[in-house]
Amino acid sequence: MSLTRREFVKLCGGTVAGLGVSQMFNPGLVKAMDQAAQKAPVIWIQGQGCTGCSVSLLNSVHPSIKEVLIKIISLEYHPTVMAAEGELALEHMYSIADEYKGKFFLIVEGAIPTADKGLYCRVGEIGGREITMHELTRELGKKAAATVAVGACATFDAGIPGAAGNVTQASSVNKIFNADGIGTPVINVPGCPAHPDWMVGTLAHVLMYGVPELDKNGRPTMFFGRNIHENCPYRSYYEMGEMSPTFTDKEGCRYELGCKGPYTNADCWKRRWNGGVNWCVENAVCIGCVEPGFPDAMSPFYMAV
Amino acid sequence: MSGCKAKQAPAAAAAAGGQKIKVAVDPVTRIEGHLKVDVEVKDGVITDAHVHGGMYRGFEQILKDRDPRDASQITQRICGVCPTAHATASVNALDDAFNVKLTTNGRIARNLILGANYLQSHILHFYHLAALDYVNGPEMAPFIPRYKNNDVRLDKQTNQIGVDQYLQALEIRRICHEMVALLGGKMPHVAGMVVGGTTQIPSADQIVAYLWRFKKVMSFIEDEYLPLIYTLAGAYGDLLETGGGYKNCVSYGVFPLDDAQNEFLLKPGVFTEGKDYPLDTDKIREFVKYSWFKDADTNKHPSDGETHPQPEKDGAYSFVKAPRYNGKPHEAGPLARMWVTNPELSPAAQKAGFKRMRDFGDKAFSILGRHVARAEEAYYVAKAITKWLQEVKPGAETYSKSEVPEKGEGLGLTEAPRGSLLHYIDVKDYVINKYQIVAATIWNACPRDDMGQLGPIEEALVGTPVPDPKSPVNVGRVIRSFDP
Numbered sequence: 001m002s003l004t005r006r007e008f009v010k011l012c013g014g015t016v017a018g019l020g021v022s023q024m025f026n027p028g029l030v031k032a033m034d035q036a037a038q039k040a041p042v043i044w045i046q047g048q049g050c051t052g053c054s055v056s057l058l059n060s061v062h063p064s065i066k067e068v069l070i071k072i073i074s075l076e077y078h079p080t081v082m083a084a085e086g087e088l089a090l091e092h093m094y095s096i097a098d099e100y101k102g103k104f105f106l107i108v109e110g111a112i113p114t115a116d117k118g119l120y121c122r123v124g125e126i127g128g129r130e131i132t133m134h135e136l137t138r139e140l141g142k143k144a145a146a147t148v149a150v151g152a153c154a155t156f157d158a159g160i161p162g163a164a165g166n167v168t169q170a171s172s173v174n175k176i177f178n179a180d181g182i183g184t185p186v187i188n189v190p191g192c193p194a195h196p197d198w199m200v201g202t203l204a205h206v207l208m209y210g211v212p213e214l215d216k217n218g219r220p221t222m223f224f225g226r227n228i229h230e231n232c233p234y235r236s237y238y239e240m241g242e243m244s245p246t247f248t249d250k251e252g253c254r255y256e257l258g259c260k261g262p263y264t265n266a267d268c269w270k271r272r273w274n275g276g277v278n279w280c281v282e283n284a285v286c287i288g289c290v291e292p293g294f295p296d297a298m299s300p301f302y303m304a305v
Numbered sequence: 306m307s308g309c310k311a312k313q314a315p316a317a318a319a320a321a322g323g324q325k326i327k328v329a330v331d332p333v334t335r336i337e338g339h340l341k342v343d344v345e346v347k348d349g350v351i352t353d354a355h356v357h358g359g360m361y362r363g364f365e366q367i368l369k370d371r372d373p374r375d376a377s378q379i380t381q382r383i384c385g386v387c388p389t390a391h392a393t394a395s396v397n398a399l400d401d402a403f404n405v406k407l408t409t410n411g412r413i414a415r416n417l418i419l420g421a422n423y424l425q426s427h428i429l430h431f432y433h434l435a436a437l438d439y440v441n442g443p444e445m446a447p448f449i450p451r452y453k454n455n456d457v458r459l460d461k462q463t464n465q466i467g468v469d470q471y472l473q474a475l476e477i478r479r480i481c482h483e484m485v486a487l488l489g490g491k492m493p494h495v496a497g498m499v500v501g502g503t504t505q506i507p508s509a510d511q512i513v514a515y516l517w518r519f520k521k522v523m524s525f526i527e528d529e530y531l532p533l534i535y536t537l538a539g540a541y542g543d544l545l546e547t548g549g550g551y552k553n554c555v556s557y558g559v560f561p562l563d564d565a566q567n568e569f570l571l572k573p574g575v576f577t578e579g580k581d582y583p584l585d586t587d588k589i590r591e592f593v594k595y596s597w598f599k600d601a602d603t604n605k606h607p608s609d610g611e612t613h614p615q616p617e618k619d620g621a622y623s624f625v626k627a628p629r630y631n632g633k634p635h636e637a638g639p640l641a642r643m644w645v646t647n648p649e650l651s652p653a654a655q656k657a658g659f660k661r662m663r664d665f666g667d668k669a670f671s672i673l674g675r676h677v678a679r680a681e682e683a684y685y686v687a688k689a690i691t692k693w694l695q696e697v698k699p700g701a702e703t704y705s706k707s708e709v710p711e712k713g714e715g716l717g718l719t720e721a722p723r724g725s726l727l728h729y730i731d732v733k734d735y736v737i738n739k740y741q742i743v744a745a746t747i748w749n750a751c752p753r754d755d756m757g758q759l760g761p762i763e764e765a766l767v768g769t770p771v772p773d774p775k776s777p778v779n780v781g782r783v784i785r786s787f788d789p
Contacts, residue, residue, distance in 0.1 A: 050383060050385035050388070051384070053385070055386055058429075065479075080434070082448075083335075083447065083448050085335070086332065088452065125331040166362070167363050168362065246704065248703060274491055278486045280490050284504035284505070303372065
């Protein structure tokens with residue numbers, strides 16, 4: 001392999017703003033992923049979510065989503081993009097899960113509701129029997145080599161569907177696996193949505209080198225290892241006590257507008273979003289979407305805490 | 306429909322001799338969310354249909370007692386394809402409840418944010434969700450497996466054009482998201498839509514960056530998207546006569562063109578049983594007899610709306626409520642808006658003899674008619690973006706300051722790419738006392754109402770030919786034409 005794990009992590013973490021995961025112009029890296037992965041089978045399932053993480057994945061720049069689909073993974077099941085539908089789609093998914101038992105990768109987007117027999121999320125039917133997200137997550141989770149939970153809904157406290165007031169008992173992958181004693185490793189790639197680089201970079205690491213180094217919340221440290229506020233380009237305003245009095249006044253720190261950067265660990269401050277054109281703090285405030293407890297712990301979003 | 310000629314090869318499995326068979330598609334893929342459909346087929350034609358919405362999160366309960374300003378962030382998470390539409394409906398409701406007036410630049414910045422995502426959503430929908438019903442993808446996952454008898458009728462060369470455009474459209478829709486993010490912070494889920502306007506004053510650099518990207522998107526719409534749609538309309542002519550439905554339309558209006566918000570690019574209006582009416586939102590009611598909600602929640606205007614889930618209710622089959630306008634089912638989305646507004650169409654349509662949307666007549670209400678309307682709407686919105694880019698002022702204020710009121714009520718109307726969207730907020734003691742959402746897709750993907758009237762997609766399915774029940778490709782085609 002032309003690239004060591006160490007070099008890969010360095011590339012991921014050292015991203016130049018806007019260049020995507022690891023300046024993946026690096027042909028050595030694409031080659032390494034190409035060879036190592038051998039188009040690993042991936043099954044992507046969706047629970048209580050908005051499809052925003054899937055849409056965010058489509059925003060991957062380097063490698064482009066086209067390269068990801070054609071060269072890196074074999075996306076055997078994904079409700080939003082796959083040609084097949086109905087029983088044809090489900091039968092294919094189950095046959096891949098059996099054929100590649102212990103070898104395929106499971107990606108879970110969306111929360112898993114457990115109240116009322118899991119009936120708040122029904123994901124399909126086979127032989128006339130309805131399958132719930134709760135049932136599907138456990139069944140595939142047991143067979144997968146590793147599970148990547150993407151987005152706020154599938155991680156920690158189940159994001160918006162898991163917020164105070166919810167009646168569906170929305171749960172994260174970790175909670176479902178723990179309750180059922182499923183030992184398959186879980187990697188949390190939170191965010192609302194997750195950044196495409198976080199998803200592609202994590203998946204690439206898993207395919208080539210196994211589970212990456214994780215923090216105490218199960219997040220890859222290469223993306224979630226540093227605090228937004230401490231690294232914020234507007235930090236000097238904070239040091240000088242200059243606070244933005246209103247959203248559109250950019251000459252100041254956004255703390256008093258409610259920015260949750262001080263409580264949030266992610267590399268948005270250098271990675272930025274959508275090809276590097278902007279990010280939340282430059283535009284408005286951080287709402288802490290990658291942290292456990294989101295959204296309740298970060299709410300009200302527009303009030304300093 | 307009577308005028309429908311099935312060109313598909315009749316399969317051996319087709320039900321003959323008046324026998325009814327049930328066909329279920331679950332999950333319906335290439336949509337946003339969880340949907341199941343079952344249809345009854347007799348003599349190769351659908352005679353009955355049930356559309357089931359299989360997921361509930363409970364936004365209305367989750368929003369209660371929160372800071373009202375949080376609503377524009379939280380409600381965006383309803384849909385990752387059209388978060389900007391929920392942001393728009395939400396800030397419209399908040400502007401109303403907070404009694405705040407937008408600046409001109411704030412209104413235009415919001416139009417540029419929402420407009421860029423309209424283009425993103427329509428392109429994503431047609432290419433990445435719908436196109437595989439008409440074009441065969443490469444022989445690899447996720448493009449296989451597919452139905453054995455999937456009725457793809459394009460010659461090899463045209464099919465390859467479709468595949469090439471599918472891949473090119475991945476990049477084009479990503480560029481649309483960059484346009485949104487330039488003014489809105491990031492996508493999906495913009496940071497920059499707040500009560501009182503937007504949070505970032507566009508700089509000259511940002512406007513140029515937006516424009517540079519927009520030009521690429523505009524040429525894709527003119528040179529690739531529209532021609533491909535009209536090619537498909539030629540190759541699948543019978544699908545311009547299939548999937549008609551009620552032919553009732555609702556539009557709340559979107560993209561305000563003046564600061565008083567009296568004029569809209571896509572106009573508010575209703576078209577019921579062949580007649581045009583002005584929109585009167587008092588005539589909206591939601592019904593729940595066949596939805597998994599308590600019966601007491603039925604027949605309510607959104608401002609008195611209640612949402613009490615009951616997932617094992619007898620006789621119910623969906624988490625979607627059934628909204629009705631003046632007691633009647635109405636379809637919402639690009640076709641409804643283009644029908645109500647009836648603007649001048651693209652040069653491609655003019656050349657084919659269709660000057661305005663209504664020139665298509667009944668054929669507009671069909672599987673491919675909806676795709677034509679969507680592509681034409683993308684062109685129409687893109688032309689308006691050209692204008693807004695000239696109107697937006699670099700450096701001019703986009704935000705009006707306001708305070709959370711102790712109490713207040715707000716109605717937020719807009720149009721999501723896929724249909725009419727309503728948010729209602731009631732603020733009491735500085736927090737959300739009640740929030741109700743009548744989401745775009747529920748107009749189309751709803752179940753029967755208390756009076757027994759089918760939902761618009763259900764109605765459009767009835768009469769649709771399914772010559773081979775093992776490859777019920779027309780079922781998915783009808784559903785996806787509504788972009789649920």
